[in-house]
Amino acid sequence: MAEATEHDENEHISPEAAFSLLGNETRIGIIRALWQADAHQVSFSKLRDHADVADSGQFNYHLGRLVGTFVKRKEGMYELTYAGRRIIGAILDGTYTKRTEIDPFGIGASCFACGSSLEASYEGDRFVVRCQDCEETFLRFAFPPGVLEGRDHDELAETAGYWMRAQLSFTVNGICPNCAGVISHSITTEPEHHDHEVGLEYDCERCKHHATSTVALHLSYHPAVIAFHDDHGIDLGEELWDSYLWSDDEHTTVLSADPWRISLTIMLADEALELVVDEDLNVVERHRT
Ligand SMILES: [Zn+2]
Ligand SMILES: [Zn+2]
Incomplete structure (x- = not known):
């Protein structure tokens, strides 16, 4: 049995060509079979069994079309490329198929x-x-x-x-x-x-x-803000909906508009953390009292 031939791995492919490759049940079946296989890499014969395509010529043809874009062939074994795994992710997360x-x-x-x-x-x-x-x-x-x-x-x-x-x-x-x-x-x-x-x-x-x-919200990723919360036993990710992050006005003060200087003050227990940012949102001053 002749195995699928590869495209040039460095070859660019147009979005139209890439997405049209997917408009075929057998090819989606091959991508699914690679995802569901027990091993990361699958041999030609195992892949054909998993994909359950009776006609070997058809199977070989469709697999060949996927190699180089959604499927990688290495030393006679097949695996999903990053693009192939992204397709599985898109199928599972339902972005294109569920409402x-x-x-x-x-x-x-x-x-x-x-x-x-x-x-x-x-x-x-x-x-x-x-x-x-x-x-x-x-x-x-x-x-x-x-x-x-x-x-x-x-x-x-x-x-x-x-x-x-x-x-x-x-x-x-x-x-x-x-x-x-x-x-x-x-x-x-x-x-x-x-x-x-x-x-x-x-x-x-x-x-x-x-x-x-x-x-x-932007500054909630700043290490000083994360550390300040951590010191007070708060994981912002876990207390997100109940956090101060939505009431910006109580915590944010515009010190200057030209140049931009915006101050954010967070109060936890009896401590305050103040950060002042410039127009690039870089912290130019910080005070913890
Ligand atoms: Zn973008
Ligand atoms: Zn309300």
């Missing part, structure tokens, strides 16, 4: 504006957190539908918090969570969400991904 709604449920945290309970819901492909009374929307972000499977409401709220923080961590560090391009931030005096004095906007120069946040 779900979840009615609002309480997340055990209170609105900073009015003190009422915060509720979360899942609307199509977005996780939304809003106050049930004043209708302030705290957050709305894309969240893959596959996350909902096998998690109850509490686990879902916790997972959404970690997900949001992980995505924002990329953003804060200048990496687009959508396309891995360069993302830049700007300070705005007219935030799209909330009635704050200043807000932050992030824009990807490549895919046009757009996100907003607050000075407090």
